[in-house]
Amino acid sequence: MKNKNANIFTVTTFTFVIIFLYIPILLLIVYSFNDSKIISSWRGFTFKYYYLLLKNREIINAFKNTMIIGVLSTIASTVLGVLSALALENKRFFGTKFFKGLVFVPLIMPDILMGVSLALLFSFLKIRMGMFTVLIAHITFCVSYTIIVIQSRLEGFDYHLEEAAMDLGANKTQIFFKIKLPLMMPGIIAAALLAFTLSIDDFVITFFTSGRGFNTLPVYVEGAIRRGTITTINALSTLMIGLTLMFATITKRIRKYLIAV
Amino acid sequence: MNNEQKHEKKKNIYSWILSLPAMSWLIFFFLIPYIIIFIYSFYQADIYDIKAILTLDAYKNVFSPEYFRSFFISFRLALITTFLCFLLGYPAAYLIARSSEKIKNTLLVLIIIPFWTNFIIRIFSWRIFLSPEGILNNALIYFNLIDTPLMLIRNDFAVILVMVYVYLPYMILPLYSNIEKMDFTLLDAAMDLGASPKKTFFKITLPLSKDGILAGSILVFIPALGAYIIPQLVGSQDSLYIGQIITYKIKNIPRNWPLASALSLMLLILISALMVLFYTLHIKFKERMIVKDEDEK
Numbered sequence: 001m002k003n004k005n006a007n008i009f010t011v012t013t014f015t016f017v018i019i020f021l022y023i024p025i026l027l028l029i030v031y032s033f034n035d036s037k038i039i040s041s042w043r044g045f046t047f048k049y050y051y052l053l054l055k056n057r058e059i060i061n062a063f064k065n066t067m068i069i070g071v072l073s074t075i076a077s078t079v080l081g082v083l084s085a086l087a088l089e090n091k092r093f094f095g096t097k098f099f100k101g102l103v104f105v106p107l108i109m110p111d112i113l114m115g116v117s118l119a120l121l122f123s124f125l126k127i128r129m130g131m132f133t134v135l136i137a138h139i140t141f142c143v144s145y146t147i148i149v150i151q152s153r154l155e156g157f158d159y160h161l162e163e164a165a166m167d168l169g170a171n172k173t174q175i176f177f178k179i180k181l182p183l184m185m186p187g188i189i190a191a192a193l194l195a196f197t198l199s200i201d202d203f204v205i206t207f208f209t210s211g212r213g214f215n216t217l218p219v220y221v222e223g224a225i226r227r228g229t230i231t232t233i234n235a236l237s238t239l240m241i242g243l244t245l246m247f248a249t250i251t252k253r254i255r256k257y258l259i260a261v
Numbered sequence: 262m263n264n265e266q267k268h269e270k271k272k273n274i275y276s277w278i279l280s281l282p283a284m285s286w287l288i289f290f291f292l293i294p295y296i297i298i299f300i301y302s303f304y305q306a307d308i309y310d311i312k313a314i315l316t317l318d319a320y321k322n323v324f325s326p327e328y329f330r331s332f333f334i335s336f337r338l339a340l341i342t343t344f345l346c347f348l349l350g351y352p353a354a355y356l357i358a359r360s361s362e363k364i365k366n367t368l369l370v371l372i373i374i375p376f377w378t379n380f381i382i383r384i385f386s387w388r389i390f391l392s393p394e395g396i397l398n399n400a401l402i403y404f405n406l407i408d409t410p411l412m413l414i415r416n417d418f419a420v421i422l423v424m425v426y427v428y429l430p431y432m433i434l435p436l437y438s439n440i441e442k443m444d445f446t447l448l449d450a451a452m453d454l455g456a457s458p459k460k461t462f463f464k465i466t467l468p469l470s471k472d473g474i475l476a477g478s479i480l481v482f483i484p485a486l487g488a489y490i491i492p493q494l495v496g497s498q499d500s501l502y503i504g505q506i507i508t509y510k511i512k513n514i515p516r517n518w519p520l521a522s523a524l525s526l527m528l529l530i531l532i533s534a535l536m537v538l539f540y541t542l543h544i545k546f547k548e549r550m551i552v553k554d555e556d557e558k
Contacts, residue, residue: 006458013352014368017433020349020426021375024386027396031389080283087280090272099280102287108479109532110487112504116511116525117294120518123310124297140290143283203381203490208511218381225385225494237382244377
């Protein structure tokens, strides 16, 4: 009872935060169906922009690129994450501190520094920027996240299970594939999802490492905003919101299933 | 004993080999690029890339008032953003942490969903919302609150608003996980002993969530220092943030890569200094807690 005022305060702030977070998203969805070239005035319902969107070669291409980069960087950074998390189980091998620092620092580095430094590295090495360089950049910023997510899951690992299996005569490969890997799975999936989200969302680092001619969706959208060809962007955003929500629900199901198993 | 040592050694080599792929990846693509930045800052500028002539030109330019100013406004922006995120984020995180298990998950998902929408698109949406012919201005005019549209974008107000919008979850999530672990019986004890809710909050709740506040502040403040795309899309072109200046010098012709490198290094030094500061604060807090504990014994 004493806390009634405090409760009203936290609930009000929370409601405000939620409204604040959802304003732009709801707005985009509503206006993607607006039959008007000027964004502010409502001229009736239309699917026109969705149709135009599906005819736009550049957008489809950018979407394809985003997916390719997203999937490849997720796979690579998750594999690196699993290996490193297994290494970090051992708290004191040679160079642990250095390695941990190397993993943590990229997490807080502003995107712009990573973008600039990679762009200059590629120019120094005379590597033409394109899909390959974007992929390298994405793996670089995803890998710290995958390592930390998988490693934090391993922290609560019950080593008695391994010992029990060993006592029962399982060999090392069997222990790894039958016990450790399945138990690590929720962490691995969480890490992969995070990496994929980070990859398809990234603008700044991709902007620095993509060069001319290679666009991911965020880079395309930014260009379109700059050029003023914005009518289809609302439709595109709505589709993307739909896709991500679908993706989120599916992965939630998968996670539930895995935990149940 | 000897056998155990051997085993330990074998285990260490095994761990080392496992960490090797990620370690070499990060050395090559995270660490070495900063060395390249360092080298490039001593080259001579060219309108396209660089001339391989060693010079201190970049450093002569770095300390001009123009760049000092952009560092200053970036720092100010990061500070205001962090503070506002804290003001909004703390009550929100507190509510989530103290909700029942079922509601908790729903509230967390509500905070996380906007994360799943591309952030360029969300910024773009704010631009529509705030523009002179946008919904907000139209609504204000409709309700006779204003006569002429307010200029709500292309200024610092819009930059701060969108920065808070984008970085808020980075503050809420660490705060939430910190507050959730808090021992709430302490609060009840303080109240039972007659402390007012206000006193309980400032003397117990807030000090106990120090680690969460620190983590959230780092996650907002440091990335906010290098903000580029938000000021670029909703800010004014009269006052450029350091992220914008670095990007222009890298991307737009006439380029100036050595200067961009020198400015990036400055930003890096500033961040490192701040990290050391944060770290010392963290240690200080911990020490003080321990000293207090011992005093009480």
